[in-house]
Amino acid sequence: MKKVTRFFWFCSGAHIDTLKKYPIEHNKYVGIGATIFFTAxxxxxxGGYAMYFVFNGDGFAVGFAILFGLLWGTAIFNMDRYIVSSINKEGTTNQQILQASPRILLAIMIGIVISRPLELKIFDKEIRQKLKTAYLKGQRSKIDTLEKTYMQKYAMELGKNTDLKKEKDSLERDINRSRYQLNQEVFGDKTNQTSGITGYGTYAKQKQSVLEEKEARLKTVTDNLGQMDQYLSARKDYEGLNSTRLFTEHQLDSLASIAGFSDRNWALGQLTYTENGKRDLDTYLAISFIGYLFILFECLPVFVKLMSPKGPYDTAIAKTAEANIHLAERDKERDMAVTDNIYDHNLDTDIQRRKKIITSQSDYDFERHSYE
Structure with missing residues (x-):
């Protein structure tokens, strides 16, 4: 337990040697350190979960996720530790709040960042269903667009194909009717369309000739219709209509499984809306609650430090800091004094050297003048 306590003290950013002297402060900084550790x-x-989706499908996805998760957690740990340890308890409440405001904003941003990937995991089932619906809807839209483009591009050919089908249907009905009338003429059935004379006579031959003409035309229309159908089918292949199909359930499951971070994040946002575009309050509150929880959890170390009263440890740290500042200023003044003494000594030496040079020059001038 001593090792665990010292570890959480380290996480809180406290000066351990000073904190040991005040047992009343031990539990407070254990709580602060534990909060910082679990936040990290x-x-x-x-972060590791988010990176896993970035490299999803790659053989090294797990390794990248672990590495990035460790780096991201270490960065958040170091930032939170600095935020908490840098709050000065010697000032007034307003001064402390003002001092902590930028850190609280930063903590809110960090809370939003770390909560989003976990929200994606918590609502994974709902996100998959939303993605499957979106992919199916997108495929339908794509097929509709292709069909519309195809209809517009080949409107004349499609119209001709429709006319050929209508003519073929009409010819088939006429041929059946004419064949029936021919049989009546041959067997001597008296009607408005037959003579009532049995045998293959003049009227029967006329009806046979009309029937053959219609059959020949039907053959021509059928051939033309087949050629037109073949041409339009080739055009469908070319335009991608024949190869584009709605996704099966298995394909939708595969697409939802390999969806990237951006698609899943979009689907999570869409969960808060119903099919008619209205806000789904229950889902919105559930997702928002998770985000607010992580934001509060990230801000909690700062709030705990702000709410906790000034203790003997804070006073000792403040006095130690003040003493260190005083010692630093004294050392600075001493160093400046030493520098000034060295400068003065060098200045005196230089002045004496110059005096010697001037004296020597004066003696030389005097001797030269006497000689002359």
């Missing part, structure tokens, strides 16, 4: 742990899991 959740950040590592969240």
């Amino acid at each position: 742990l959740f950040a590592a899991l969240s």
Whole structure:
């Protein structure tokens, strides 16, 4: 337990040697350190999960996720530790709040960042269903667009094909009717369309000739219709209509499984809306609650430090800092004094050297003048 306590003290950013002297402060900084540690742990899991989706399908996806998760968690841990340890308890409440405001904003941003990937995991089932619906809807839209483009591009050929089908249907009905009338003429059935004379006579031959003409035309229309159908089918292949099909359930499951971070993030946002575009309050509150929870959890170390009263440890740290500042200023003044003494000594030496040079020059001038 001593090792665990010292570890959480380290996480809180406290000066351990000073904190040991004040047992009343021990539990407070254990709580602060534990909060910072578990916040960093959740950040590592969240960052690793996000990176896993970035490299999803890659053989090294797990390795990249672990590496990034450790780096991200370490960065968040270091940032939170600095945020908490840098709050000065010597000032007034307003001064402390003002001092902590930028850190609280930063904590809110960090909370939003680390909460999003975990929200994606929590609502994974709903996200998959939303993605499958979106992919199916997108495929339908794509097929409709292709069909519309095809209809517009080959409107004349499609119209001719429709006319040929109508003519073929009409000829088939006429041929059946004419064949029936021919049989009546041959067997001597008296009607408005037959003579009533049995045998293959003049009227029967006329009806046979009309029937053959219609059959020949039907053959021509059928051939033309087949050629037109073949041409339009080739055009469908060319335009991609024949190869584009709605996704099966298995294909939709595969697409939802390999969806990237961006698609899943979009689907999570769409969960808060119903099919008619209205806000789904229950889902919105559930997703928002998770985000607010992580934001609060990230801000909690700062709030705990702000709410906790000034203790003997804070006073000792403040006095130690003040003493260190005083010692630093004294050392600075001493160093400046030493520098000034060295400068003065060098200046005196230079002045004496110059005096010697001037004296020597004066003696030389005097001797020269006497000689002359």
